[in-house]
Amino acid sequence: MKFIIQRDYLLRSVQDVMKAVSSRTTIPILTGIKIVANENGVTLTGSDSDISIESFIPLEHEDLEVVELVKSGSVVLQARVFSEIVKKLPKESVEIDVQNHFLTIIRSGKAEFNLNGLDAEEYPLLPQIEENDAFQVPSDLVKQLIRHTVFAVSTSETRPLLTGVNLKIENNELTCIATDSHRLALRKARIDLNTTDVSYNIVIPGKSLNELNKILDDSNDLVDIVITENQVLFKTKHILFFSRLLEGSYPDTSRLIPEESNTEMKVSAKEFLQAIDRASLLAREDRNNVVKLTILEGGVIEISSNSPEIGKVIEEVQSQSISGEDLKISFSSKYMLDALKVLGETDININFTGAMRPFVIRPLHDDSMLQLILPVRTY
């Protein structure tokens, strides 16, 4: 294999596939990046066997020669060293030349690296996925679906399914749900399927979605999504992103979400977030993170927290409206901050059904997103 390539294109591709490479793999060759060059272009692959990423660099891009192919072939190079080298090469163009025994020479300007490569034949094959059943979702919407839910997955391995995000498709509606059994995040979106017969119900590891979010652009370019029995593939123009799925049936979360409400308040998400953030300063010190919400006269919401050693804090937030029963309720400030952060600068409705029942936060006039938090017993 021998080719000359524009460094910027190579660097971008290396950085994308590096997101799948782990130094803690049990399969030694997976610490490497597979490079394949042929008459179509150059393909890089990284994998930790849960996530696999393939990035393709065409010979030409926008009438510019990106790759000059001298000889087809393939090699696997140690990922961390290779990516560091590409980052620091002195010139715009790089020659990669594989010789006997996969010894690989990387030349750029007056710099010459000789790396011991490995046989690409020994690199595990990526899952073979038929792309006939693909459906399309804009890249920025995929990122939103991830950001609005993935923070709520469980970090504990005691219930492995809860470390993933439940993705459901039914009647042209896509729903993502994550819960760690103390809080739940839900985001829905309409998508265009060619038929309403298609339905899916899968669980994608939260870690995979976090990496996918880093790779995708905030554009409205369409991402092809293909779901198989144990894999999901996200495909953009130059990248294939494979993730294995978590096995098992995700719990039915719909019965968790209360349908009635005894107290309803309308408030600015931003003002509410800042008050909770300050109140949590003392809650954090106590390591329980609990703040207390009390409804006062005149639509005022009091947020307070008490740490016997350090002191206490009282915040008042003026609501836009409060209706229903009076309420005192305690909850984790961390869960509330996580939820408010993804809600952004909008106005929100919070619906309570009692001090010991889960409560629901929704953006005003928008039922595509829902955040649910279980309170903490303090009385």
Added chain:
Amino acid sequence: MKFIIQRDYLLRSVQDVMKAVSSRTTIPILTGIKIVANENGVTLTGSDSDISIESFIPLEHEDLEVVELVKSGSVVLQARVFSEIVKKLPKESVEIDVQNHFLTIIRSGKAEFNLNGLDAEEYPLLPQIEENDAFQVPSDLVKQLIRHTVFAVSTSETRPLLTGVNLKIENNELTCIATDSHRLALRKARIDLNTTDVSYNIVIPGKSLNELNKILDDSNDLVDIVITENQVLFKTKHILFFSRLLEGSYPDTSRLIPEESNTEMKVSAKEFLQAIDRASLLAREDRNNVVKLTILEGGVIEISSNSPEIGKVIEEVQSQSISGEDLKISFSSKYMLDALKVLGETDININFTGAMRPFVIRPLHDDSMLQLILPVRTY
């Protein structure tokens, strides 16, 4: 004590004195910040007993009322919580009100914090230093003197004196020296003393200088420096920075610096740095960090490194001139990179006296700075 203060001034002061506060102190009250308010203004103090920082906020600054004093007094507040609170307060003005038993109420907008304070009488007194013997150095020069030397101090406690920077003053010349016995950094500067009779030879802990560097501005405002038997004081308009000195006689390093030279090369510091940086990519993987320098024909400097498992790298740098004997020498790429980084974009002279002797790096036409590195035996 009770006063109302502009939050930005308070925040800046808190952040300055926080640089002296350590959470790992054996004296519990030192986890706090001492606050004293009187008719002059508000003074904040933080200390870990090695470093003490006092920051003064005047009642007025540039015709603007900064502090409205209601009642003089003092208190000690838990530093970490207090600084987080000040950072997140909602409004531009903050009221601090100390009540019975040092319970302190902090109010800003609709936020109210009650913190358990401590008696400021129990806070250790700062060193009392007579300021008659002060001399002046511009702030940006103090920062340079620190940056050009402090990276070379030892991180090992086996020879505690080497964890400090040796500061000498003789004949109106100030010299800073740091060495960990594998490399040495030296920086000199002319200063104006009222007399040539004054001479000092002290050792300031590297950690103190790193914190001082963060606090000082890159301006040419004068810093007053006062040296006593076991303390040094750096004084700016609103800040007093005290550091204890390391006890003992710093080794005489002058005999370490070779006076003759058998090989001399002139090269661009930046090009040389980039080549060493790339060569060190493989040296790092092998954990010895050693690169080899070889003089080739035509004034070419070859930098190479070899890691049997991963591969090797060869870099060529064109020198501006080389004179004297041919040379092969090995050294730590980390020490070389540290030295080249402080030299910046200038051209440099490197003087060698043999493969096993220390070599010296100096900026061209500038004898105020010197970097010395001991080679590594590899043959």
